Amino acid sequence: MEHSLSKPDKMAKSRLFRIFLILGSVFMILLIIIYWDDVGATHFYLQTTISGLYSSHLPPERHAASKQKLEDDKDGSFLSDIDAFVNQFLEGTSDPTEQVRVETPTGETHNQTSDKPEERFVPRREWKIHLSPIAVEKKQRQDNRKHMIRDLCSSNSSLDFPGKNRTFDDIPNKELDHLIVDDRHGIVYCYVPKVACTNWKRIMIVLSESLLINGAPYQDPLDIPVELIHNSSVHFTFNKFWKRYGKFSRHLMKIKLKKYTKFLFIRDPFVRLISAYRNKFELENEDFYRRFAVVMLKRYGNYSDPPASVVDAFAAGIRPTFSNFIQYLLDPNTEKEMPFNEHWRQMHRLCHPCQINYDFVGKLETLDEDAEHLLRILRVDNIVEFPPSHHNRTVSSWEQDWFASIPFESRKQLYQLYEPDFRLFGYPKPEKLLHE
Template identity: 90%
Template sequence: MEHPLSKPDKMGKSRLFRIFLILGSVFMILLIIIYWDDVGATHFYLHTTISGPHSSRLPPEGHAAPKQKSEEDKDGSFLSDIDAFVNQFLEGTPDPTEQVRGETPPGETHNQSSEKPEERFVPRREWKIHLTPIAIEKKQRQDSRKQMIHDLCSSNSSLDFPGKNRTFDDIPNKELDHLIVDDRHGIIYCYVPKVACTNWKRIMIVLSESLLVDGVPYQDPLDVPAELIHNSSLHFTFNKFWKRYGKFSRHLMKIKLKKYTKFLFVRDPFVRLISAYRNKLEQENEDFYKRFAVIMLKKYGNYSDPPASVVDAFAAGIRPTFSNFIQYLLDPDTEKAMPFNEHWRQMYRLCHPCQINYDFVGKLETLDEDAEHLLRILRVDNVVEFPPSHRNRTVSSWEQDWFASIPYESRKELYKLYEADFRLFGYSKPEKLLHE
């Protein structure tokens, strides 16, 4: 018996299906072309890595609560990352020593701006015009710092440390959560706690416009509420790529690393440890007390049952000493339980300088000069200024006093633990601390 659907019928249905498939594909392509012509091209122009002067708008008067941008507003849908992908085929970024993008050319005035007349903007500061090249000594300083990292990361170097020879793809996503991305200006910042990261995060919030008050982004970094600066939802980090882009995340990371300007700031490793202890363990901090201080008091401070809260502990004069803190760092069981907290984790483990070719390496010891130099390289010095330095800063001259109570052998072990940070970032070996 012949099947209900004869062979010619089957062929006809198959042909009809293919025709519909082809027509559907053509229709989708036309929709994409129309969308790109009407919307996409404009979006691409707004979100390329070229950063012109952003009109400074003062937030309206009043005390309206700041709000974060929605996910749709924050990332400009998926297009801002397609922009980055397209940018890899464009010409390279101009030399940072050239005239700042978006500056008012000689002979023109700001009244010739293309801003809509109905929009009222209040200038925050006059646009800066840099016609002179960046000082040669500043360039040489950067070249020296970057060359140091390059040489010590090479396979021929005598310096060895965990993770040195792995590739970028080998780094787990959770170890990329310190790399903050600003797609508006094409910037990637690797933040290191206790190295001016609070102020640099303020800068990133202003540049990315990720925090609004009455629909207007903050213009002055110091206006950003202190309690929101370290709010992770305000910072788009590499660690968040997987959730948003899935299997395309690593590819997009590599595109941004190649195209964007990448920077970090570092500090003398031992001085950074002193600063971390002063800020997180010597002061009343409930979170750090429960997570770390209680462990230190029990294991190294001879307190079998320390107070449950930091308020009670400090009222009784109970707190871990700096010596207890160093014992905690040197104890092999510490990292068996969990990785070092970010405030005392080695800087190379936070920022991966052997896998990421940083364009700028700043130091806390030369913060003011480096910040000015960097903002000019980023071509945003006409948009934002780095906040004044905090003067109550832990300094290297204090090292001798702080480490006086630390046994000689422990100092040697501690240096070995942080040796990669010392050498990669050009800090001298603390000889005075390492000799009896």
């Protein structure tokens, strides 16, 4: 016959049950807060920052009342996220992922939650909101671009390339560093270098209010210092999620990709290569000279001992030719040593269009029209205006001259290397360059 438990044993079991119940409750509360911080709070932002002209622009004293911000992305933690989440309702502060600290060359700190911000508040510009209907041809243009990507990304299409059939979970975190997130307005932007990314990064900084000037967020994209635009700490990108959220990061990425408006801008792949060469090797760029030009000069330019600095090289009239650059791209050893630099890496490798269903696909060739269309879709055309286009832009009509010195066989190999970009994004095969 079984003996009944003694009174001390019953009390011990009861105490143990209460302990497990409390621990389980705490764990569930933390999960709910973490989930709400990135999903529920997003809907709060979407209701408060877009609906009103000034509602998302807080006076400096309100920013100063929040908890101390994260020192850097690498210092982020769940506890600081929870503190910031609570304070956004109590004090009206912004999402912690949007708070950054950047030291300017003059030593001034751009801090989203500075302890002593200057007592100044500049309201947003009251630009006219475009209320007329979006032209049917613009909508059709977007439908055609997205439809082409979907068709070619399907498993039964004729286009095949490495990584096409992998899932989003298969993409390494380091390959998600071009996806910039703005939680205030529910936007994900995949930036492609040499495709107006400087100006679009300016737009993202203004929208996310991630940088301050004299205690208030930047209002004009062109006012943002150039040296800060490409500072990686200014932008919150997908590859930073794992540092903050750990095993929850992929789940949160997928939620944002489902709920947010996702866009990218692309351009003719060969014209983009010409632009990259002009910008990085025809101008004095010390970093690109040391990392890439020296290699090109040694391997393909018959310079066994090229000058150590770009200043000395340019003074001596030494620089890699466009032909050297193409040789470098076609050399199998280039990718074996390291992945292509972002300025000439294939666009589909930067933005993963077969894994991410983009809501808007813009092109540099139609930049002005597409920019206006996109800002209206995002409902931020009353907050920000896209900066004027650069007049010294590389254009497709230059291709024939630039590729005149490139052998036809090399042109064909180069097309094969960038064929997925041509076809996915609807650029015609450059027949004139590929046939003698």
